[in-house]
Amino acid sequence: MRSLSDNSGFTLIELVVVIAILAIMSLVALPRISGFLGNERKDSALFESYIAAVADDSFVNRRDNFLCISLKKSGGNSGEALNDKYWENSLTSYLFIDEKFKLNEKKILKAKDFSSSFILSQVIFDGGMTVSEGVVIIPFYSDGTSENFTIRIISEGKDIYLRKNRDVKIIQKTDRI
Secondary structure (H helix, E strand, O other): OOHHHHHHHHHHHHHHHHHHHHHHHHHHHHHHHEEEEEHHHHHHHHHHHHHHHHHHHHHHHHHEEEEEEEEOHHHHHOOOOOOOEEEEEEEEEEEOOOOEEEEEEHHHOEEEOOOOOOOEEEEEOOOOOEOOOOEEEEEEOOOOOOEEEEEEEOOOOOOEEEEOOOOOOOOOEEEEO
């Protein structure tokens, strides 16, 4: 016959083993979970910063910039060329010089492509015009303004809407269009 102290000792060992297993699992899982959550924030922040940099470059240098939003093709892989010039799921800034579009050579405005977990899905303009594939070019004028537009992003299976108002260089997150 066992005494109560024998059972509690056995239970204490089991408890320690379970805690050790949970600790090991958390060491493996937490960095992945935080990385998973962090990628959306990082990509969203990069997107917002890029738009602000295009507006700033237009205003500071008193020149028009053209934001090129290359949307993700349905069924395509990120990083595939849409044609010789544009990569899908990316942002690029161009200048119009000598009647040709030329890449903006500012280091901060080099082409930025996004991972397949952050998909540039649609560009929606005021008045309801929606572009869901291909390339959208939006002018940013020398006074720092641009057209109003909203971009729909699919990140980890959920929709994110980012709105750019004409006179404000900051992108605003909205719940919907």
